[in-house]
Amino acid sequence: MVSAPQPGGPEAAPITLPQRLLDSLxxxxxxxxxxWLAKLPELVAHQLRGWELTLERVPSPGGRSSLIVLVRQxxxxxxxxxxxxxxxxxxxxxxxxAHWNGWGAVHLLRDDPESGALLLERxxxxxxxxxxxxxxxxxxAAGTVRRLWVPPAEGHPFDSVATRTGKGVETLRLIAAGTWAADARPLVDEALELREELSGQTPEHLLLHGDFRQGKVLAGERAPWLAVGPTPLVGERAYDLAQLVLDRCEDxxxxxxxxxxxxxxxxxxxxxLDVDRDRLRGWTLFRAVEAGLRHAAVGDRRRGELLLEFAGWL
Structure with missing residues (x-):
């Protein structure tokens, strides 16, 4: 068990890091x-004290790339x-x-650059x-995501869609070279050709969520629905919308x-959303193939094959 004391002394109940997070990282x-995982209990305790927060609980199973702690200010x-x-x-x-400032997304209440901690509205x-x-x-979902598509701030740190997708091209080629992926190679070739074509003529330069899907939009008090968990980048809306097209593909x-x-x-x-159909189809096919290959490569062949099948439907 990896844990940290709550503010209040060593006799306080411990915080246990979710097993899903431990397994993932x-x-x-x-x-x-x-x-970071080894230091995380200490970081949590330090942040609770520094921001005068009272621990309620650590949700489980939690996420695979972040720790969430429910607190009271x-x-x-x-x-x-x-x-x-x-x-x-x-x-x-x-x-x-910070740039969205609660418009269509969860409100950032405060942050600590040193620890990386974010205090968000519940x-x-x-x-x-x-x-x-x-x-x-x-x-x-359409009503929520349209609020997020705003011009990025001057001097923003985000990758462009072309840069982000380009970083994974060689990895996709290597995965597709595997014997098991032989049937998918024509789709992979089409997906990479589409990425090259679409990236070379980007019609928009907007801030995107990056991983926008139904599970990333939660009910709130301030607004009915608000987006969470962005992996932001800059580019065209069709790229952002493609992930939503893939949602519930099992249905x-x-x-x-x-x-x-x-x-x-x-x-x-x-x-x-007044997005070009052909560009949305192209980015959806690319993202389906990319996600399908990556799922299959880490052992989730069922999910991978479903996403590749979806790409074939397009």
Whole structure:
């Protein structure tokens, strides 16, 4: 058990880090994330004291790349204390949330650059758009994501879509070279050609969520629905919307005529947000192939094959 005392002395109940987080980040003993995990209990205790927060609980199973702690502020207001894992984009969530300033996204109350801690308004973590029927969920998702698409701040730290997607091209080629991926190679080739074409003629320069899907939109008090957990970058809306097209793809696969249903979803979302259909189809195919190969490479062949099948429908 990895734990830290609550403010109040060594007799206080410990904080236990969720097993999902430990499993996700503990594989490489030399990883900066492994070192961070060892220091995390102390960081949590320090932040609770420094910001005069009262611990409520650590939600479980929690996330794979950050620790979430439910707390109350000195005035009794509920809040969420978040510690994102270290990495090349560790400070980007803070920068994006500060720029949105609560418009369409969870409100950043305060942050600590030294520890990376973020104090966020408390949302209803158990109620996401995935709790709604699909048609209603897509409508609410579209209304939420359009608020996030604003010009980035001057001197922002975010990658462009071209840069972010370009960094993974060689890795995708290596994964696709595996014997098991032989049937997927024509799709991989098409996906990489589309990425090259779409990246070379970006029509927009907007701040994007980066990982926008129904599970990343939670119910709130200040607004009905607010986005959380961005991996922000800058580029065109079609790239951001592609992840939403892929949402609940297992539901489409279980229904009749999944290929036609997938193409209808592309058309409906593109038209509702005034996004070019062909560009949305292209980025959706690329993101489906990219995610499918990565899932399959880490052993989740079922999810990987479903995403590759979805790409084939397009």
């Amino acid at each position: 503990s594989n490489d003993p030399q990883s900066p994330a492994r070192v 000195a005035d009794g207001t509920p809040a969420t204390l978040k510690f994102p894992a270290p990495g090349p984009y560790a400070g980007h969530e803070r920068a994006a949330l 949302l209803h973590s158990a109620v996401s758009l995935r709790s709604l029927p699909e048609a209603k969920a897509l409508l609410e 489409l696969a279980a229904g009749s005529g999944p290929a036609a249903a997938a193409r209808r979803r592309v058309a409906k979302l593109a038209d509702s």
